[in-house]
Structures are given as structure tokens and as C-alpha cells.
Amino acid sequence: MFRHREPEIRYESSSTSFIALIGAAGIGAALMYFLDPDNGRRRRSIAQEKLVHGRLAVQDAVQCAVHDSANRTRGAISRLRGNIASRGEAVDDTVLAERVRAAMGHVIADPHAIEVRVNEGCVTLKGPALQEEIGELVACTERVRGVRQVDNRLSVSNVAS
Numbered sequence: 428m429f430r431h432r433e434p435e436i437r438y439e440s441s442s443t444s445f446i447a448l449i450g451a452a453g454i455g456a457a458l459m460y461f462l463d464p465d466n467g468r469r470r471r472s473i474a475q476e477k478l479v480h481g482r483l484a485v486q487d488a489v490q491c492a493v494h495d496s497a498n499r500t501r502g503a504i505s506r507l508r509g510n511i512a513s514r515g516e517a518v519d520d521t522v523l524a525e526r527v528r529a530a531m532g533h534v535i536a537d538p539h540a541i542e543v544r545v546n547e548g549c550v551t552l553k554g555p556a557l558q559e560e561i562g563e564l565v566a567c568t569e570r571v572r573g574v575r576q577v578d579n580r581l582s583v584s585n586v587a588s
Contacts, residue, residue: 550576
């Protein structure tokens with residue numbers, strides 16, 4: 428009825444004991460390095476300074492990331508409020524002209540070379556521009572909040588202004 432079983436004998440694998448031996452040797456070497464009577468105090472001091480510096484660097488990085496996220500969130504909220512508030516609302520022509528000029532500043536090096544005229548939300552662009560800049564100038568002008576229509580009267584220039 429009862430079967431007699433031999434007890435299992437488990438042997439620790441040689442790779443596990445080797446890893447434990449390497450770990451113990453590493454801990455021993457670290458202790459010898461930091462507890463050395465001649466240079467140990469200096470080594471401990473340097474290690475402590477590096478830890479403090481690392482902690483402060485991480486704190487600065489986290490603080491910068493939080494600050495950046497807060498600014499981006501405020502900007503997104505302001506854009507949403509502006510889009511909601513300005514639907515169907517007429518924008519003053521001088522304000523709209525400055526918005527267009529600011530948007531053009533992100534596309535070309537000298538937005539003052541382009542004449543911007545605004546009449547009740549209709550923007551007229553006039554002046555010399557490079558062939559490859561014209562399409563982007565018109566597109567960025569159309570994206571400006573308050574622009575209803577864009578009249579492209581830009582002329583192709585061969586030389587960058």
C-alpha cells in the first residue's frame with residue numbers, strides 16, 4: 428500500500444554558486460575600496476558628492492519637465508478659449524495683420540518684405556517671395572485665427588530677400 432520513496436537530494440547548480448561567489452567577491456572588493464584606512468575617507472566623500480549631484484540633477488530635470496508641461500497646458504487652454512470665444516466674431520484688421528505677420532515670421536526669414544493688407548478678415552499678400560515659400564506663406568496665413576480669405580498677389584523672386 429505504501430510505497431517507499433527515496434528522498435530527493437538537490438544539488439545547487441554550479442552556475443548559481445559561481446554567481447554567488449562573484450557577488451561576494453565584488454562586495455568584498457567594494458568594502459576594501461571604501462574602508463581603506465589611507466584613501467577610504469576621500470573615496471567615501473567623492474561617492475557621497477556624486478550621489479548628491481545625481482539627486483540634484485534628477486530634481487532639476489523633473490522640475491523642468493513639470494514647468495514645461497504646465498506651460499504647454501496653459502497654452503493649449505488659451506488656444507481653446509480663443510477658438511471658442513472667436514467663432515463668428517470679427518477681429519480688428521490691425522490685430523489680424525499683426526497675427527499674420529507673426530505667423531509668417533515662422534515661415535520666412537524676413538516677413539517685413541511682404542506687404543500685408545487686411546479688410547474685414549480678407550488678407551492680401553503682396554511682394555517678392557521665393558517659389559518654394561509662396562505655398563507655405565498662403566497656408567500659414569489661412570491658418571491664422573480670424574482670417575476669412577487670402578488673396579495671393581505674391582510675385583516669384585529668384586533671390587532670397
